[in-house]
Amino acid sequence: MKAIVVRPPNVGAEVKDVDLHEPVLPGRVRIRTLYTGICGTDRGIVGGKITFARPPDNSGELILGHEGLGVVEEVGEGVTHLKKGDLVVPVVRRGCGVCLNCRIGRQDFCETGNFVEAGIRGLNGFMREEFVDSASYLVKVPRAIADIAVLTEPLSNVVKAVGQVIHIQKRMLWTCGDSSYECRNAFVVGTGPIGTFFSLMFATYGFNVYMLNRRDPSPAESVIAETIDATFYNTSKGYAELPKADVVVDTSGYPSAFIPLLGKMNKNSILVLFGTSSNDSAKVDAELVTSIVENNIAVVGSVNASKEDFAEAVNYLTMWKERYGGLLNKMITSVISPEQATEALMKKPSGEIKTVIKWS
Amino acid sequence: MKAIVVRPPNVGAEVKDVDLHEPVLPGRVRIRTLYTGICGTDRGIVGGKITFARPPDNSGELILGHEGLGVVEEVGEGVTHLKKGDLVVPVVRRGCGVCLNCRIGRQDFCETGNFVEAGIRGLNGFMREEFVDSASYLVKVPRAIADIAVLTEPLSNVVKAVGQVIHIQKRMLWTCGDSSYECRNAFVVGTGPIGTFFSLMFATYGFNVYMLNRRDPSPAESVIAETIDATFYNTSKGYAELPKADVVVDTSGYPSAFIPLLGKMNKNSILVLFGTSSNDSAKVDAELVTSIVENNIAVVGSVNASKEDFAEAVNYLTMWKERYGGLLNKMITSVISPEQATEALMKKPSGEIKTVIKWS
């Protein structure tokens, strides 16, 4: 079958024919791939910049792709929750089997680091015509969202991060006088797919959402902001017109982008670190530390997602499709063939929110 | 304007013209009623059987109706989250203003008992052409679910109850090895609107759902069970073919209906008491108590819902509409006029799941 293959840390990706001879053993499922999304991590691997990218043991090459959507073709013995024809999204990270978090299905909190991640490290990904996977790593998707369910994986990571916020903030009373979050302001730094998902999530929770970027919004961003009653804010004009924030999400990874915002954080507020980058820094002074202490401020880094986060992401996509119509479809800015993908993996197309590869 | 009025404890309801002269003060909103649902409590009031039903202070009569849906006609000064044309569902219970739970918007846990409930005790309800209410008690509804949002109120109570279960069960590790609930069985006793909502909720959470009644399913019930992959189980044939339950929900209120089921409860399981009734009893013996102790079993009674539960109910209705198409519409078995309602309030129409009054 056709697959997109990389040889990290070499630069470049190749469409080639691979033959993996994967039988459908008990508990496992054969899936025909429908779509795979392309994200920054894929481009980092193809660009030779992701140091932890690696093929499966005993293989020289890695099949790329961790944002997948497929249809069940065949189920192995003992598989009870899935049947032929079901749409499924596969979980990315597979646990180490040793640490307690992995043993309870929370490999997103793996402590040994000995996990593998499909399409990233140690396990072949989903940029191929079909794959066989364990039923326990597959999340069922309603047919109604077949067109947008390829967004499940990136959204799952946002679902996990927002879940961290809600849990952490239960250390005090953080809901408003009517038990809602309508008195709370959320700032989201960055308006790419991840930033958009954070904005959608916090809007759904009832927060007043501010979408922050260093420029004016694109037409698509304006539509999104208007649809969810959010405010798009151009930070190149400074922060003076912003209110105080109860939650700040950084999706950029640049300390210079979010540390200046800490001066806008309210008492009892929380900063979510989600983005990763390099070659940037900012100064933290004692006055900022004092402010974090005196105001009971929390910071949380969040990575990856559990199977339950995937399932919840599917629920959000389903709800948003009913509520916002084609809004989510607008996030998929181009659908390309596997052959076209090798170029799109090298260089982000202008105007991209999410580029998706169609497999069948 | 037209309204449906009762004089508890007198039997009967009357459609009459009332004039309440309600100005739209700051923070308040005028709402034109679209639909109101009829439930067992309404029939209990009309039948003179609900002892706590009472008109507002200084009034001899009570406008009935606590399951409402309307459209905003006019907003008072200072109302920021709502505008003319928005669809809204009003919260039923309004807090005592004194106890801590009421002060934080959790009047569903009021400790003084000095709350009022629209259409039930001390506050006029929503069976009238329009009403004025505080913005803080109104939950916004997406236009996409205008046809089913009248179901929000009954669902909100189920959302709260399921939230209680999830919280209480976090005292141990209750998720499965893949972080889902797919290894857990939920029994729901009763297949009316409330039972159906419990079944939908637990199915959405990933439980294996068993819908229990003393008879075979109606055609509508068969469709629901099939759609959500649930098993309809006729308990008149005994319980032998049922597996062990991890959660049992009673929506009947009859001890004789759920106490025999306690023998089917798994270690670490929970029983939810939701239904209320009278003139029934069952024997609890020491062996059952021992089993509750030895197996760490919990029981929780749950009543009413907070504003956040209403908002979450709206989210579920929206998601289910996208996922299940017209399934929820099938729960609305008849739509009647206010004039037809006086009869429907006296006697439950045969085949009813939910009867709804259309106001405009």
Place this chain on the structure above:
Amino acid sequence: MKAIVVRPPNVGAEVKDVDLHEPVLPGRVRIRTLYTGICGTDRGIVGGKITFARPPDNSGELILGHEGLGVVEEVGEGVTHLKKGDLVVPVVRRGCGVCLNCRIGRQDFCETGNFVEAGIRGLNGFMREEFVDSASYLVKVPRAIADIAVLTEPLSNVVKAVGQVIHIQKRMLWTCGDSSYECRNAFVVGTGPIGTFFSLMFATYGFNVYMLNRRDPSPAESVIAETIDATFYNTSKGYAELPKADVVVDTSGYPSAFIPLLGKMNKNSILVLFGTSSNDSAKVDAELVTSIVENNIAVVGSVNASKEDFAEAVNYLTMWKERYGGLLNKMITSVISPEQATEALMKKPSGEIKTVIKWS
């Protein structure tokens, strides 16, 4: 060495010499027994009434005793947290190794039922001069409480149960306006060792404690009640003079003892079932069920304790010794030899709160 041995379901216990040849393998520890307590379960086994009592596999007899205190004599390779001379209390239940709760050290919530319990089912207990155990099942005890640390095991079960209450009640706001529990009333049904521990725990948490029994207090009970500012209440005179309860603990296991108390339960209250018995029953009627629903009342059965509960029990004993002086010592009403124990195991001595066997 000397040990107290039973052959369930045979009646009777025997002091005899056993030789178990237990080497101190890596991770394991040899302990010289100081004291073992006698409780109702021991008497149930000796009386042939505990149906689940059984010897280790491949053995015809069981060494009795699950309330132990000993001193470390020798530590195996790799044991880092214990050294010769340390006082230790062993945990009773050892997990099935399969279910998730057992894998994370919460065997008190074992789901398979395939656990073993020292001195009760499938594992030899601590009524012997010495034993070898895994370091991971031993809880270190400060020398300062050597005289009362034999009470750790019974207290650990109470610690777990109270922890369940605190967790479950976080479903609403249950603390008072000053963040304390001083506005809450706790009723404890039964004034034996377990009831006394519940009363001490709730008093420490700040609750107003009512110690309930069907008779007037003994002199020792009066001292305890006075020391912890609790009210001893004789229920033979009815319940009229009791206030409403926010928590009711039953340590009796008799439905006829606690079900009548449910009429005294406050809104948002919780009933803890801890005691087990047989040959008793009470009627539950629909009105009681309605009251549980309308008032958001919870019930929780609780059994056994985790290692952390043991460690917390040690902390409580230490604090109470400093705070209440010899109060806890008064709970140990007699200290006997192993030879005297065979009789004390058959028949509870009059005036006993806790009888303890001294081994060295």
Place this chain on the structure above:
Amino acid sequence: MKAIVVRPPNVGAEVKDVDLHEPVLPGRVRIRTLYTGICGTDRGIVGGKITFARPPDNSGELILGHEGLGVVEEVGEGVTHLKKGDLVVPVVRRGCGVCLNCRIGRQDFCETGNFVEAGIRGLNGFMREEFVDSASYLVKVPRAIADIAVLTEPLSNVVKAVGQVIHIQKRMLWTCGDSSYECRNAFVVGTGPIGTFFSLMFATYGFNVYMLNRRDPSPAESVIAETIDATFYNTSKGYAELPKADVVVDTSGYPSAFIPLLGKMNKNSILVLFGTSSNDSAKVDAELVTSIVENNIAVVGSVNASKEDFAEAVNYLTMWKERYGGLLNKMITSVISPEQATEALMKKPSGEIKTVIKWS
């Protein structure tokens, strides 16, 4: 009566006679002061460096002192939980009366900032022979710890901060395979009274504790480390010999002291910011941010304490006194008269851990 008075932002403190004519109104209590502790905040006020220090409204001077211990002399009408002769510690911060956290007794999370703090801002403190206070702000103390209970207030803030850690870390499975914390390492930066309390707390929870300072331990610090099985580590020799940390507590407030330690933080670890300072800074680069993200690391600032934290601090002091004998007394390095205090408030005596003023 005699009192120690300041006029912020003026430098210096004065012992003088004040007459406040405070009647014991209903719900209030007259307390004779036994001891007050001196801490860095007191010296900051006396040194004119604490910008938020201010007298009560309508007064030009402020009575200093927020670490108090006294004995009840007289109780007002309606006071039920306290009586003449009881030892009490007063809570420092009094809520704004408006925000939800203050209304539920969690003024340590006040959102308006309109709280007052005894001896610091807007409310007279406890460095005087007697004071009258509301019973709801007084925490009862066992007579057994009269000699060390003046340490309750500083410990209460540590209790709150550790509570934050335990809550936040429940976002994943953070206990070890035996349900303990014995597999977790805690680093405490700073070995003053606050650092010592953090070390004692984490040792009590079962963590492996590392006490960090830039020098070798003093004799007193060596005794403390040995008593609680902690490791004193001199960071002037670099961090190479330290293991990975699961929790890092900074009590210094210097970014340059704790930011280099972040490289030693384990997956799923947490950094507690407790200290405040000025005139220091450190660089945060993108690689550090990436590490926080990839490893699910949290940071939490913590300030102040609720009444429940005070009550728990009393429990810890009581337990530690029984367990560690005079260890806590060693923390009180000198007991001085009010007249001697004016000098001790200007300049920290050499070798001080905690200096205490004796009032009667």
